[in-house]
Amino acid sequence: MARILALDYGKVRTGIAVTDELQLIASGLTTVETKDLISFLADxxxxxxxxxxxxxxxKQMDNTQSESEDLIQTFLKKLSNKFPAIPIERQDERFTSKMAFQSMLDSGMKKKKRQDxxxxxxxxxxxILQAYLYRI
Structure with missing residues (x-):
């Protein structure tokens, strides 16, 4: 089986996670500068x-789209043009940044590392990827 790759798209940086080949476990891969994202994905x-x-x-708390959705839509067009054979699905990402920071705290990560x-x-x-895997 092939991997599933998830993106936490941002204007400056994009976080990337992937599954194992059996699509059971989500693991962080890296974070890349968004301007380099398409070339990173191609490699x-x-x-x-x-x-x-x-x-x-x-999404906002009232279920309306976030301001960043316009940027993401532009990126999605580039992504589908570059990799037309790979489908794209969306996954609600509300609270993921807060949950990520909390997991850093819970793991005992030092303050300097948490500021990264x-x-x-x-x-x-x-x-995002783990939530998607739970959904399917």
């Missing part, structure tokens, strides 16, 4: 089979 897909992209769907926003993005992508 990754050349080395690892990916069957699905899961992209976070930011790229780590929060990677953990958020993992939470």
């Amino acid at each position: 990754y897909i050349n080395n690892e089979p990916v069957e699905l992209f899961v992209v976070g769907l930011p 926003k790229s780590l929060v993005d990677e953990i958020s992508a993992t939470l």
Whole structure:
């Protein structure tokens, strides 16, 4: 089986998580600068089979779309043009950043490491992917 790859898309940085080949476990992969995201994904897909992209769907508490959704829609067009054979699904990402930060606290991570926003993005992508796996 191929992997499922999840993205916590951001204007500056994007957190990335992937499943194992059996699509059972979600693990953080990395965080990349968003401007380099498409080229990073192309390199990754050349080395690892990916069957699905899961992209976070930011929503407000009242279930309306977040301001960042316009940026994500532009990215989704680029993503589907570059990788037309790989479908894209969306997963609600409300609270993932807060949950990521809380998991860093719960694990006893030092304050200096918790201030690394790229780590929060990677953990958020993992939470998005894990939520998607629970859903299917």
